[in-house]
Structures are given as structure tokens and as C-alpha cells.
Amino acid sequence: MAGPKRLSNGKWRVQVRRKGQKFDRTFERKTDAAIYYADVLRMVEGGATRDTIQAPSDMTLAMVISAYLTQVDTGRTNRANLERISDRIGGITIRNMSALVVQDYVDGRLADGITGQTLAGDLSALSSVLKWARHVRKIDVNPDLAKDARTALTAARIDTRSNERTRIPTQDELDRIVAYLDGNPRQKVPAGTITRFAAASAMRISEICRIQIEDINWNQKSVLIRERKDPRRKARNDQVVPLVGEAYEIARQRAAGRAEGRLFPYNHKSAGTAFQRAVAALEIEDLHFHDLRHLAITELFRLGLPMELVAVVSGHRDWKHLKRYTQLSANDVHSAIERLQHNTL
Numbered sequence: 120m121a122g123p124k125r126l127s128n129g130k131w132r133v134q135v136r137r138k139g140q141k142f143d144r145t146f147e148r149k150t151d152a153a154i155y156y157a158d159v160l161r162m163v164e165g166g167a168t169r170d171t172i173q174a175p176s177d178m179t180l181a182m183v184i185s186a187y188l189t190q191v192d193t194g195r196t197n198r199a200n201l202e203r204i205s206d207r208i209g210g211i212t213i214r215n216m217s218a219l220v221v222q223d224y225v226d227g228r229l230a231d232g233i234t235g236q237t238l239a240g241d242l243s244a245l246s247s248v249l250k251w252a253r254h255v256r257k258i259d260v261n262p263d264l265a266k267d268a269r270t271a272l273t274a275a276r277i278d279t280r281s282n283e284r285t286r287i288p289t290q291d292e293l294d295r296i297v298a299y300l301d302g303n304p305r306q307k308v309p310a311g312t313i314t315r316f317a318a319a320s321a322m323r324i325s326e327i328c329r330i331q332i333e334d335i336n337w338n339q340k341s342v343l344i345r346e347r348k349d350p351r352r353k354a355r356n357d358q359v360v361p362l363v364g365e366a367y368e369i370a371r372q373r374a375a376g377r378a379e380g381r382l383f384p385y386n387h388k389s390a391g392t393a394f395q396r397a398v399a400a401l402e403i404e405d406l407h408f409h410d411l412r413h414l415a416i417t418e419l420f421r422l423g424l425p426m427e428l429v430a431v432v433s434g435h436r437d438w439k440h441l442k443r444y445t446q447l448s449a450n451d452v453h454s455a456i457e458r459l460q461h462n463t464l
Contacts, residue, residue, distance in 0.1 A: 122175045123152035135159045150182040151189075157258055171259040174213035180248075181209025183258070187248045200244040213252070213260050221245070221268045235277040242269045287414040292403050293318060299397045308385045310393035312369060314411065316383075320366035321415035321433050323348065324408055328387035330370075333379045340367045347434050358434050363419070416441070 123131045126145070131152035135142040142159045146152040153175055160172045184205045188198060208224050221242075228238050246265035253262040288296070293314070300311035316327055326344050334343040340362050347358045362370055373382050383390075394408045412433075419429045426441065435441035 122177060123149060123156055125149070133159065148185075150185045153178045153182055154186050154256060157256060171253065171257050174258050174260065176212065176214060178213045178258075179209060180211050180213060180216060181205045183213060183252050183256075184209065184248055186256075187251050191247075191251065193244075193247075196240065197244045197247070200241050201248065204241060204245055213258060216249075216260055216264060218261075218264055218267060221264045222271075225268055225272070229277075235272060238272065238277075239269055242266075242272075286405055286407075286410050287417060288318075288403075288406055288410060292401075292406065293414075295401050296394070296397050296403070299401055300393060306393060308390050308393055309383070310390050310397070312373070313383055313385075313390050314394060314408075316366055316369045317408065317411040318414055319364040319369070320360075320362065321412050321419070322360070323412060324391050325387045328381070328383045328385055328390065330382040331379070332374050332377055332382055335362070335370060335374070335382070337371075342370070344434075360434065361432060363432055 123133050123146075126132055131146045131149045133142065133144050133146070133152050133156045135156070144152075144155060146155065156175055157172055157178065160175075184201050188201060193201075204224065207227065208220060211220050225238065225242075228241065242265040246262070246269075249260055249264055250262040252258045252260050297311040297314055300306060300314060313324070313327060316322070317324060320327070322344070326347060329345065330342055331345075334345070336342070336359075341359050342362055343357060343359050345357050347356050370382060391408050398406050416429060416433050419432060430436070430441055433441060
């Protein structure tokens, strides 16, 4: 059984004839052809007795990373990490992937002067690819190579813990960003309105752009967020969340009498990109769209809401996870004391 063959038109063809079965498909990319070839080998050779198949001799890590990125919707940071890995060691074949290869990559990145936290992100991304290749595509590769390399960093006393962000925008920064976005005539996505909604609602940008008008309860000023992110829950996680502050008025304006459909029918990635372009144009340092969630949660605490009620808005299920989104300061403590003293007079 030969591997993928390149045709005169530049496409790749897979032909397998074995045990009375015939497989014949053509692909635009060699990566897709190689993955299909591996699947066919597992099917006709492995039967029900083998869990994996050996990768074709010319299947490289870069090819697997490319296939993974095509199938799996990963974030920008993971994509950038994997593209970097592909550039550095992507030419290694899957058959030759070993702990030594991963360690060479680690040593090279440390020589570049990166932090342990950054390197941990690289290894986490690589681990996801290896697990996908092993458990989804059934390719014979050790899925724990990157995981073991990260454990070795800890043993070498290299700190891989990520620093918790404490950055939230000031009111002046927020006003400037919204004004910039609203004043851009070429901006098709209402990124300024989405920014204001995020700063009030504490929702993630992907949640905002998924809201269905029919899921909004106007009388209770709440919305059902479907499949909300919760790393601890594997099952469906739908939550009813109050539309607090300006979020309710914005929702009313956006619905404009409509009874169904998405409140913000736009790609959340486009809205996030518009926000980051505004931040860069205004020369505002180190500000991410997700920091608006930190801001909204912090403002709720500043208003005096107890943790249990803030958690209803944010969706957190314990103080440990909610705390890292709360950027209260000494001034907030003094302001709260002054309000209490004023109320007792």
C-alpha cells in the first residue's frame, strides 16, 4: 500500500486496495491526504484488535499541527504557539517524535530568554495536538511527551505558573475606545456598543455575540446564556444571568422591536479585533477585551453587592475563581467605609 501520491495537477491522491476493500480519494493538501491514509490503514489493518496505527513515514509534526488547526477551533494564542512550534520542529516526522526532540525545543526556547510561563503555554499547546493525534486520529505517538517536559521544568525549579492579570481600563480609556470605535465610518461591527455592553454585563465576547433575543426575559431583565464556559463542568452549562446596569438598555436598543435572532449578529473575533485595533491606535498599553469582564465584576463589588450576587452575574461557582477577576484596591476599602459611616448617621 503506497502513501499519498502527488498528481500532475498538484493534488494528492490516496489509493488503497486491501482485503477486498478499495479506497480512492483526492485531496487538495498533502496533510489531509496523509491523515486519511492513516485512517484507512487503521481500518483495514488494525481491525478491532489494534488501538493505533503507525504513522506514514513522511508524516511530519507540521502536517499534524496543520490538520489539528483545521479541525479544532483554538484561540489566537494557541494558534500562534503551534505555528511557532511548527516552524521550529515541524519537520520532524511523527515516527521520530521523542522526549529528546521536545527537550531540544525546550532548551532552544529557554536560550531565547523566554519565561517559564510562556514555555508552559507552548508545551500545553503541543500536548493538545499530541493527544488529538493519539486519541482522535489514532496515530501511534506518545501523547504525554509535552506533559512530561513540563513536569521536568517544575523539577528544574523553572516557574511555569501564569501571572494573574490585574489590568482593568480606566473610565477615560473606556470612553476613548468607545469614541474611537463609534467614530470609525468603515467599522461595520458595532464594536463600540459591544464594548459598552461587555463593560456592564461581565460577559465574554463570545457569549455576547451568541445572545438570542428570544432568550431575553424583558420583565425580569435577564438573559439565558447557553453553554456558558465552565472548566469544571463537562455537561451543558446554561445560565440565566441578570442584565445589569447599562447592559439592559443596550439590549433594548439592539432588539429594536425584534422578537428573535441574535442580539449582536456578528463574528466575535471581528469585534475583538476591532477593539484591539482601537487600543493600538490610541496607544493604550496592555489592555485586552477580556479585561472588560474584570472591570464589570470589580464595579459590582464596588457597589457593595455580596459575593453570592456578583457570582450570579459572572457565572463563577466559587470565590477562588471569582477573586482573580476582582481588582479592588485600598481606595475601594476606604470608599466602602465612608458609605457605611454615612448611612449610619
